[in-house]
Amino acid sequence: MNRVGQGVSVLRPASEAAARRRRPARRWLVPWLFALPALSIHVLVVAGPSLATFALSLFNWNGLTVGSFVGLDNFVYVFTKDSTFPVALANNLKWTLIALTVPVLLGLIVAVLVRSIRSGGVQVAYRTIFFVPSTIAGVVVARIWQWIYHPFYGINELLMTGPLSFLALGWLTDPNIVLYSVALADNWRVWGFLMVVFLAALHQIDPALYEAAQVEGANRWQIFRYITVPSLRPTIVFVILNGIIGSFLVIELIYLMTLGGPGNASQVLSMWIYQQAVFNFQPDYASAIAVVTTLMLSVVIAGFVILRKRGWEV
Amino acid sequence: MSARTAPGVATRVRQRRRRASIAWLVHIPLLALVVVTLAPLFVLFVNSVKTDLDIKADPLGLPASIHLDNFVNAWNTAGYTEAFRNSLIVTGATVAIVCLTGGMCAHAMANLKLPGQNFVLVYLLLALTVPPLLYLVPLFVLWTKLHLINTLPGLILIYSALYLPFGIFLLRAYMINLPHEIEDAARIDGCSEWQTFQRVVLPLSWPAFASVGLIVGVWSWNEFIFAITFLPSQDMQTVAVRYANFTGQWVSNYAYISSAGVIMILPAVILFLLLQRRFVEGMTAGGLKV
Numbered sequence: 289m290n291r292v293g294q295g296v297s298v299l300r301p302a303s304e305a306a307a308r309r310r311r312p313a314r315r316w317l318v319p320w321l322f323a324l325p326a327l328s329i330h331v332l333v334v335a336g337p338s339l340a341t342f343a344l345s346l347f348n349w350n351g352l353t354v355g356s357f358v359g360l361d362n363f364v365y366v367f368t369k370d371s372t373f374p375v376a377l378a379n380n381l382k383w384t385l386i387a388l389t390v391p392v393l394l395g396l397i398v399a400v401l402v403r404s405i406r407s408g409g410v411q412v413a414y415r416t417i418f419f420v421p422s423t424i425a426g427v428v429v430a431r432i433w434q435w436i437y438h439p440f441y442g443i444n445e446l447l448m449t450g451p452l453s454f455l456a457l458g459w460l461t462d463p464n465i466v467l468y469s470v471a472l473a474d475n476w477r478v479w480g481f482l483m484v485v486f487l488a489a490l491h492q493i494d495p496a497l498y499e500a501a502q503v504e505g506a507n508r509w510q511i512f513r514y515i516t517v518p519s520l521r522p523t524i525v526f527v528i529l530n531g532i533i534g535s536f537l538v539i540e541l542i543y544l545m546t547l548g549g550p551g552n553a554s555q556v557l558s559m560w561i562y563q564q565a566v567f568n569f570q571p572d573y574a575s576a577i578a579v580v581t582t583l584m585l586s587v588v589i590a591g592f593v594i595l596r597k598r599g600w601e602v
Numbered sequence: 603m604s605a606r607t608a609p610g611v612a613t614r615v616r617q618r619r620r621r622a623s624i625a626w627l628v629h630i631p632l633l634a635l636v637v638v639t640l641a642p643l644f645v646l647f648v649n650s651v652k653t654d655l656d657i658k659a660d661p662l663g664l665p666a667s668i669h670l671d672n673f674v675n676a677w678n679t680a681g682y683t684e685a686f687r688n689s690l691i692v693t694g695a696t697v698a699i700v701c702l703t704g705g706m707c708a709h710a711m712a713n714l715k716l717p718g719q720n721f722v723l724v725y726l727l728l729a730l731t732v733p734p735l736l737y738l739v740p741l742f743v744l745w746t747k748l749h750l751i752n753t754l755p756g757l758i759l760i761y762s763a764l765y766l767p768f769g770i771f772l773l774r775a776y777m778i779n780l781p782h783e784i785e786d787a788a789r790i791d792g793c794s795e796w797q798t799f800q801r802v803v804l805p806l807s808w809p810a811f812a813s814v815g816l817i818v819g820v821w822s823w824n825e826f827i828f829a830i831t832f833l834p835s836q837d838m839q840t841v842a843v844r845y846a847n848f849t850g851q852w853v854s855n856y857a858y859i860s861s862a863g864v865i866m867i868l869p870a871v872i873l874f875l876l877l878q879r880r881f882v883e884g885m886t887a888g889g890l891k892v
Contacts, residue, residue, distance in 0.1 A: 315717075316717050318714060318795050319710040319714035319715065319716040319717065320710070320716065320717070322706040322707060322709055322710035322714060322716075322795075322799070323706070323707045323710040323711070323716055323722065325702075325703040325706060325707070326703035326704050326706065326707035326766050326770060327707065327722070327725075329699070329703065329759060329762050329763050329766065330726075330729060330763045330766055330767070332759070332763070333737070333741060333759060333760055333762075333763035333764075334729055334732060334737055334763050334764075335725075335729075336737075336740075336744070337737035337738075337739075337740035337741040337744060338732055338736050338737040338740075340737075340740035340744075341736050341737060341739065341740055344739075344740065394635075398631075398632065398635060401628045401631065401632060402628075402632065404625070404628060405625075405628065406625070414632055414636070415878075415882070416875065416878055417636050417639055417640065418635070418636075418639055419874070419878070419881075419882065420639065420640075420643070420871060420874065420875075421639060421643075423820055423867075423870045423871055423873075423874045423881075424643075424824075424867050424870070424871070425823070425824035425826070425842055425845075425866055425867055425870070426824060426826055426842075427824075427826055427842045427843075427845050427846045427849075427866070428646070428845070428863040428866055428867050430846075431845075431849050431859055431863055432642045432643070432645070432646050432863070433642070435645070435646075435649075435856065435859075435860075436642060436645070440661075441657065441658060441661040441856070442661070445661050445662060446662060476638075476639070476642065480639065481885065484882055484885065484886060485885070485886050488882070488886035489886075533730070533731050536733065537733045537734065537735070539735070539827060540826055540827060543826075543827065544826070544846060557735075558733065558734075558735045561735040561738075562735060562738070562827075565735075565738065565739045566831065571739040574735075574739060575739060578733065578735050578736045578738075578739075579736070581733055581735070581736070582732065582733055582736050585731060585733065586731070589731060
């Protein structure tokens with residue numbers, strides 16, 4: 289037994305050295321083996337093809353064979369000859385403006401109202417109801433709102449007879465309002481999600497802050513302005529960033545309700561890229577628009593992040 | 603001192619009473635919004651049990667008689683049997699892949715001090731902002747070469763990639779707050795890294811996995827753009843695509859459009875109503891704790 293013990297003590301330095309030699313590799317290898325499956329799926333589907341788009345936007349390309357190198361010709365076309373691109377870009381900006389105001393303000397105000405209710409059960413009931421539209425498939429949201437906007441059977445049926453008959457509009461046929469009609473359907477779907485996000489953040493605020501403010505004699509507006517809003521700042525930043533990204537990428541409801549029409553009245557960048565790539569068989573040109581869209585989005589997000597870092601208050 | 607506080611307390615009590623008496627006023631705008639939120643869904647449900655003639659004669663009226671056979675007819679005409687099979691496979695497999703590989707990746711980041719962790723974090727953050735339309739075309743070409751167009755695994759891989767960043771962020775945020783002592787104890791007891799993950803980390807993180815599974819499940823069930831692009835042939839279509847095509851063909855029969863729509867949204871809505879706490883916690887935690 290003693291010899292065995294001695295043997296172990298003799299062996300230990302060697303095995304420890306072996307372990308030390310093995311350890312740095314293992315320390316590096318094991319975590320990466322855990323991370324690799326997820327990351328390789330993502331690189332295969334997103335990163336690889338995204339980089340390919342950057343490369344392919346510099347070529348003549350029909351989807352099957354890569355043609356000649358054309359440099360920035362596709363981009364020159366986007367900015368000089370394509371009359372739809374500026375329309376789509378403007379529509380994305382309008383959409384962004386709506387998405388950052390209507391559902392955000394509604395969500396914030398309603399969250400504050402719901403938070404003020406004493407009964408937790410009633411709070412949950414409101415939260416549940418307002419969140420339901422966020423779980424509904426875009427295809428069904430599109431068909432419901434197409435029905436609501438139907439010239440004969442929808443909301444106009446209700447409006448035409450009453451004093452609001454001037455509101456019986458061609459919701460999806462009038463080029464001046466079609467974009468807002470689709471945006472309204474989108475707002476109906478997302479505002480409840482934003483409300484739930486705000487409500488969760490409101491519940492995180494330390495009640496002692498409110499008590500202190502009340503003792504100090506602050507009125508409701510002051511409490512909202514100097515306690516609620518500053519405490520919600522990270523949430524507001526998240527919601528705004530989310531809104532900007534979502535607005536630049538919007539396609540589903542446009543595809544299903546208008547296909548960018550009538551004419552190009554409700555055209556947006558993603559829809560235009562899709563049409564060029566899939567319907568018009570111009571993947572090279574579509575790639576150029578996609579690259580421009582991505583770069584614009586990155587500039588907006590980077591600017592936003594830099595402003596935040598410099599202490600700019602949202 | 604007491605002379606100064608006494609009236610202060612009195613006014614505060616009076617204020618509180620006045621506040622209590624007007625507190626119910628918040629329900630007026632809230633109930634109005636309940637109506638706005640539910641009215642479109644109410645119309646969908648009412649139309650789903652009316653006949654098409656009823657709908658067109660009296661669009662806003664209540665049904666004269668309840669036609670539950672609409673659901674059977676809509677199911678058959680839309681060809682929902684195949685579509686439901688496809689959607690269930692796609693949704694189930696996507697949830698499984700996101701939970702398994704996403705959980706492993708989150709474990710590596712939260713508990714195993716993954717070298718290059720910051721690089722991975724930045725990569726995943728960028729991934730959340732990449733427009734899907736940026737990589738759609740080369741992905742289609744790549745999928746054609748790999749013979750993944752018109753196959754369910756092809757769409758499952760795309761959905762997994764699409765929802766993995768969200769899943770990893772949410773799971774990582776949860777795992778960071780787990781007590782590491784239990785893991786270390788498992789390792790000292792001789793568990794391999796995989797066993798530690800499987801027997802300790804997975805069971806402890808189940809609420810986060812439940813949230814990710816539910817949310818990713820609903821997203822996969824509802825997704826439309828990738829589904830219609832990458833599964834063009836009729837027998838491979840998911841419910842979302844089948845519904846969109848069916849309502850395109852039957853655009854005049856609003857009874858069927860409505861009942862097919864109700865069938866499509868019911869699984870997601872019921873899941874949400876039953877398990878809304880997991881939903882809400884996941885939705886609100888995922889983005890915020892990055």
